[in-house]
Amino acid sequence: MWLPFSATFERNYLVMRRAFPWSFFLGHILSGVYIIVFAYLSYFYVFRGELNNRFISSAGTGDYLSYVILGGLLYSFSVSLLMIVSRAIITELREGTLEALLLSPSSRKGYYLGYMAQGFMRVGLEFFAITSAGYFFGLHLKNINWINIIVVLIVLILATFTQALILGTFMLYFRDTYITQNTLFVLMSLVCGITFPPAFLPESVALIGEIMPLTHGLDALRMVWIEGKPLSEVFPLLLKILVLGIVYFPIGAVCIKKMEKIVLEKHFG
Amino acid sequence: MIEAKGLKKTYTISKKAGFLRKEKQKVKAVDGIDLTISEGEIVGLLGLNGAGKTTTIKMLCTLLNPTAGTISVDGLDAVCDAMAVKGLVNMIAGGERMLYWRLTGAENLRYFGKLYGLHGLELEEKISSLLSQVGLSEVSDTPVELYSKGMKQRLQIARGLINDPRYLFLDEPTLGLDVPVAKQLRETVKNLAKEQQKGILLTSHYLEEVEELCDRVYIIEKGKIVLHDTPQKITETVVNEFHVSVETRTLSALEQSKLAKGLPSCKIQFLPSSDGTILEIKAPFDPTSIIIAICVEQKISIQKLELKRPRLEDAILALAKEKSA
Numbered sequence: 001m002w003l004p005f006s007a008t009f010e011r012n013y014l015v016m017r018r019a020f021p022w023s024f025f026l027g028h029i030l031s032g033v034y035i036i037v038f039a040y041l042s043y044f045y046v047f048r049g050e051l052n053n054r055f056i057s058s059a060g061t062g063d064y065l066s067y068v069i070l071g072g073l074l075y076s077f078s079v080s081l082l083m084i085v086s087r088a089i090i091t092e093l094r095e096g097t098l099e100a101l102l103l104s105p106s107s108r109k110g111y112y113l114g115y116m117a118q119g120f121m122r123v124g125l126e127f128f129a130i131t132s133a134g135y136f137f138g139l140h141l142k143n144i145n146w147i148n149i150i151v152v153l154i155v156l157i158l159a160t161f162t163q164a165l166i167l168g169t170f171m172l173y174f175r176d177t178y179i180t181q182n183t184l185f186v187l188m189s190l191v192c193g194i195t196f197p198p199a200f201l202p203e204s205v206a207l208i209g210e211i212m213p214l215t216h217g218l219d220a221l222r223m224v225w226i227e228g229k230p231l232s233e234v235f236p237l238l239l240k241i242l243v244l245g246i247v248y249f250p251i252g253a254v255c256i257k258k259m260e261k262i263v264l265e266k267h268f269g
Numbered sequence: 270m271i272e273a274k275g276l277k278k279t280y281t282i283s284k285k286a287g288f289l290r291k292e293k294q295k296v297k298a299v300d301g302i303d304l305t306i307s308e309g310e311i312v313g314l315l316g317l318n319g320a321g322k323t324t325t326i327k328m329l330c331t332l333l334n335p336t337a338g339t340i341s342v343d344g345l346d347a348v349c350d351a352m353a354v355k356g357l358v359n360m361i362a363g364g365e366r367m368l369y370w371r372l373t374g375a376e377n378l379r380y381f382g383k384l385y386g387l388h389g390l391e392l393e394e395k396i397s398s399l400l401s402q403v404g405l406s407e408v409s410d411t412p413v414e415l416y417s418k419g420m421k422q423r424l425q426i427a428r429g430l431i432n433d434p435r436y437l438f439l440d441e442p443t444l445g446l447d448v449p450v451a452k453q454l455r456e457t458v459k460n461l462a463k464e465q466q467k468g469i470l471l472t473s474h475y476l477e478e479v480e481e482l483c484d485r486v487y488i489i490e491k492g493k494i495v496l497h498d499t500p501q502k503i504t505e506t507v508v509n510e511f512h513v514s515v516e517t518r519t520l521s522a523l524e525q526s527k528l529a530k531g532l533p534s535c536k537i538q539f540l541p542s543s544d545g546t547i548l549e550i551k552a553p554f555d556p557t558s559i560i561i562a563i564c565v566e567q568k569i570s571i572q573k574l575e576l577k578r579p580r581l582e583d584a585i586l587a588l589a590k591e592k593s594a
């Protein structure tokens with residue numbers, strides 16, 4: 001598993017250095033920053049800085065700006081990760097290299113992990129850029145326990161990885177990336193509590209948010225970042241994320257493996 | 270040895286039949302093929318477009334699972350032991366796919382080498398020896414997107430050899446290459462079989478290539494084998510027409526009729542040329558000895574005699590004609 005991991009990591013690193021995917025990179029930063037700017041403007045000019053009590057009770061905080069900034073930050077982080085992993089195989093298919101990959105007796109786990117690990121080089125930069133923008137709009141960075149934040153992020157990353165395998169399966173099934181990924185992303189932006197708590201949604205819609213790792217990841221991140229809560233208090237949330245990952249992983253791994261074969265059958269030439 | 274028995278592949282394609290309605294349609298791409306490939310042997314797979322050559326190759330190299338039939342590679346089953354089989358075989362397709370264009374030649378080989386479990390010094394040595402074997406050492410650090418078609422094809426060969434496979438499948442490897450490059454590639458393929466004892470299966474639409482390289486040829490049509498033999502035998506059994514052209518001094522009408530009489534079952538044409546007569550003879554047997562005998566008897570000096578041997582190409586054309594008739 002180590003060799004395919006390092007091979008894929010190195011390959012993607014070289015490709016990134018030669019042809020940096022600027023449009024994705026800027027696109028992800030902007031989507032995070034737009035969420036922040038939009039929330040900033042509506043907070044000050046539409047709501048005139050007033051939050052109603054229902055928001056405060058269901059959001060668990062009265063700091064609306066930090067609430068939204070972290071929403072934008074983590075949303076863009078999730079989207080970026082999902083895209084990197086889920087598009088891997090369909091990109092090989094489009095570039096005509098899928099057969100060469102599948103001819104080799106290599107572990108696909110190493111391959112995906114290599115893809116994701118290399119993707120972090122880009123996602124990390126994006127995270128940094130959005131955090132900086134967030135700071136400018138009022139995200140506080142003082143007295144933060146970074147270790148807690150990193151623990152939350154790692155748990156979220158694991159679950160997002162498994163979710164990406166499922167998304168990748170759909171992409172291969174529909175032979176499409178754009179519509180498939182954006183359907184999920186729009187849904188996520190609505191139900192995961194990016195700019196407002198899911199409690200404001202009808203119950204059935206809010207339920208969809210329950211099966212998204214991002215929803216719980218956001219809750220956990222806000223608790224440790226804004227409220228400075230210890231890990232023990234967010235543990236139930238982390239557990240929920242892990243359970244989602246444990247459910248998604250076998251489904252995603254089996255489906256995408258099946259889909260690889262099906263795609264080869266359907267692929268002419 | 271690779272042994273395929275009763276190989277079948279049926280594709281299911283869904284066709285639009287009206288709004289939101291789909292019809293399933295089955296395509297029998299390969300329909301019961303038996304074939305063998307031994308080490309050190311080059312086997313040809315011929316057939317018109319859509320005959321099922323690529324599908325057969327994809328099954329042999331584990332990319333596709335057969336609908337029915339079995340493939341055994343040195344005793345391993347290509348479906349059940351796919352991972353082990355993948356280590357023993359490799360496939361090279363014509364065209365410019367199966368390479369990462371943004372990476373250099375050496376980087377491509379390094380990537381694929383690692384996927385086959387090679388690493389460290391062993392891998393680096395393999396890369397440089399393969400690159401020099403296919404004549405790409407000088408451009409090993411140039412991105413593949415800047416390569417010419419021929420260079421990409423040669424890099425593909427190197428990729429196909431990275432795991433030192435015992436069996437190599439070549440699907441139209443000389444597609445779109447110019448004459449010298451294609452010739453060089455044929456030399457490489459010959460060496461792989463004869464010196465390195467690799468078993469090779471080759472498909473090609475260039476019949477001289479098949480004739481030159483292959484020890485045995487399978488001709489398939491609509492997924493079935495219609496002929497299996499050496500290229501010479503196939504040509505001999507299918508084409509029974511010999512074509513001889515003879516240049517002589519100008520022949521008199523009497524001499525012409527003597528010749529025509531001496532070759533009763535043949536078609537003869539006498540064509541005047543600038544300094545004599547050219548005889549074009551088509552015969553169901555090799556007529557050279559009879560022609561020479563008559564010429565000696567009639568004291569006709571022969572300036573040039575050419576026997577055009579039937580070629581595999583004629584055989585394929587004749588077969589195709591037979592089928593459509």
Ligand SMILES: Nc1ncnc2c1ncn2[C@@H]1O[C@H](COP(=O)(O)OP(=O)(O)OP(=O)(O)O)[C@@H](O)[C@H]1O
Pocket residue numbers: 264265266267268269280281282296297298316317318319320321322323324325
């Ligand atoms: N993925 C696929 N799905 C459905 N039908 C397919 C698929 N691939 C090939 N076919 C059909 O199967 C038949 C055999 O195709 P194949 O590609 O094996 O032929 P081939 O001998 O390689 O032809 P060519 O000389 O054009 O390369 C054709 O009728 C083709 O249309």
Ligand SMILES: [Mg+2]
Pocket residue numbers: 322323324440
């Ligand atoms: Mg083909």
